[in-house]
Amino acid sequence: KAGVTQTPRYLIKTRGQQVTLSCSPISGHRSVSWYQQTPGQGLQFLFEYFSETQRNKGNFPGRFSGRQFSNSRSEMNVSTLELGDSALYLCASSLDWARGYGYTFGSGTRLTVV
């Protein structure tokens, strides 16, 4: 089966701009979670969407937002980019309450803010 697809793989943006990242989950998976990975910080939870509704939210500023479409594809948006937003953004999909066991991660989008 096809895995989790994240696009684009790499992105370079300028401070102050906004960016939209896309995640297509495994077919049939209705939960999509987003994580930010920075050196030394591990992966930090951004938010989770299930059936087009945000189900959980991490401790990130309002500049980070997301949405999910009826086909379970998800997008996350970062507005007014800051240098510190440079990171690898990962999404993970699962059927429902997977508790991490049933997570499948995508390969991520590497965002560089200059």
Add this chain to the structure above:
Amino acid sequence: DQQVKQNSPSLSVQEGRISILNCDYTNSMFDYFLWYKKYPAEGPTFLISISSIKDKNEDGRFTVFLNKSAKHLSLHIVPSQPGDSAVYFCAANNAGNMLTFGGGTRLMVKP
């Protein structure tokens, strides 16, 4: 405040020997713990998990130990193989799909 910590950023072991990766947590509400492995340019992949009602879970060469009183878990890999070289993340969960990850340990297995 990091609720899950991996205090060793890197670990180097010889092929065939045991690799022990450690993880500490502070939130006593966590009741499910996982280890993920990550290769460069790939997403993390699930390795092994353990529920708080157990103190050990084994899967082939991989064993996870949980010491709840010490809020500590460890991953043992025996024997270590060069293909095990990767970054290992421990993660904790107390409900739903939200995971709290540690900062990762880079394991290097030398042939």
